[in-house]
Amino acid sequence: APNAMLKVELALSASQAAEVCSRVPPGSRVPPGVSIIVLEQQETVVPVVDSCSYRLLAHSPQTKQHRAQQQTAAPAGQPTAAPSAVAASPAKPPAAAAEVGEAWDATNAGFSTRGVENYLRAHPNVTKVDAPNGSLMTAGQLALARGCGGKLRYLNLGCPTATDPANRVLNNMIRCVAQHCPALQHLDVRRCHGVTDGSMAFAAERLPQLQHLNVRSTVHVTDRTITIVAQRCPLLRHLDVSDTDGRITDGAIAEIANRCPELRHLDVCKTGGKVTDVAIRLVASKCPQLQALLVGSTGGQITNTAIKEVARCCQQLTELDVSNTGGKITDSAVYALSHTCRGLKRLDIRSTGISAKAIGVLRRATSGLCVSEGVSGDAAQLQATHYASPLSAQLQSVLAYNASNYVANSPP
Structure with missing residues (x-):
């Protein structure tokens, strides 16, 4: 039907993909209005036909901006040309994405070194890579750093295993990224x-433009x-050393x-x-x-x-976590926040003993404030351990189910 589009998604083996490619001879064009699109070539147990994957990947969809430019450049009354069915060379990705940064969610990619290289040849404008679960924990990480170049x-890296080989790859990856x-x-x-202080x-x-660094739960x-x-x-702008x-x-x-x-x-x-009032x-x-202090x-x-110094100097504050601070944060700090930090949206005061009266004053001074109250996770765990005994199974279940609402009035 005119002006209609049929979207078909297929899972092909390597041999089936090769058969598809064989029906699209080099230099030919697909029928008007039809294109072959493969978003990602997953690894298979059978050999992958490289020329096939390159030909298909070269047919990635064009961006709206590029299509608009093509339509503007085309003479009036003449349709734009159909895209070529075959890329001229595996090393020459389509020009459509030349100005567009791409994000690669490699959470479950599991690519080998060659797979990473192939992916980056087909997607030369990758600027964002997410691999939080160690999915690129192979030598492919080095290919990633080199393949992305300066773009x-x-x-976002991850290394769930702490073996020496995995640690070496991780640290080499970080160094390679810094260089390239x-x-x-x-x-x-x-x-x-496994990430080291040295890497x-x-x-x-070597990263003078770094704005966001997260080293949470690292051990070196x-x-x-x-x-x-x-x-x-x-x-x-963002530092997490928690x-x-x-x-x-x-x-x-x-x-x-x-x-x-x-x-x-x-x-x-x-x-x-080790971090105190001084810092x-x-x-x-x-x-x-x-804007956020935890x-x-x-x-x-x-x-x-x-906290009073923060209230005085940082009036753009929107998030504050003072939970489980040993009773050193009290109502007076909350009153100070109510005078200056009117944009505060999230406040964690679990296990602090800050009164409902002080929180009421702060709520009236702000708009849409979300407050976490009660017992923090750490304190609740200690509390449950302290009162555990063979005769208090029911009490233990109550503490575990709703520790944040538990009132500590049990006998010592």
Whole structure:
């Protein structure tokens, strides 16, 4: 039917794909209005016909902008030419995506080195790669760094295994990215237990445009890396060093405060009590555009003094986590926030003892505030352990089911 489009999705084996290609001779054109589109060539147990995959991948859909340019350039009354059915060469991807950055969700890709190389030849404008579960934990990571060249802006890595070979590949990958992708702005290596301080410091020295760094739950990253980030990455806006068990301290956070005035997001939760009021007060005074501050579970080292300084200096604050801070954050800090931080949207006060009266004052001063109250996860776990006994199975189930509403009035 005129002006109708039929979309067909097929799963082909390598031999079937080769048969399809054989029916599209080199240099020929597909019928008007018809195109062969393959979004992704998954690896198969049988040999893959490379020429076939390149021919099909070369037929990726064109962008709306490119089609509009073609229609504008075409003489009036003449239809635009149908796309060629075969790419001239595997190394020459279609020009349609020349100006468009692409995102690659490689969460379940499982590509080999050759598969990564093939994918990047077919998608030469990849600027964002998500591989959070270690799906590219092969030598293909090196091909990824080289293949993206200087265009990569966003990289989210993962390495669920902590074997020596996997760790070597991960650290080589980070170094290779730093060498080949100097314009990288977003690097996330959370929970990559094998990433070393040396490879992260090497990367920080070579990524001057870095704006987002997440080293949450890493076990080797220390003050050394964060200090180099402060010195070499002045555009930094987002830093997550949570759950690093005391390896990140006041010294490194102070360097960030002094050298990264664009900072918007700082997470120092679970830093083993090594980040204190000293660093947070400096962050508040040097980074007035701060929007999110998370200082939960910091061993009682963050007090009203720091939060009042944040309230005074960071009036764009929208998110604050002071949960499980050992009773050092009280109503007076909340009252200070109510005077200046009128844009606050999320507040976590679990296990703090802050009163309902203070929260009521803050709610009236803000709009749409979401407050997490009650007992934090860590405190609830300790509480349940403390009261556990063979005679209190029912109490244990109540605590586990609804710990946040449990009132600690049981006997000692």
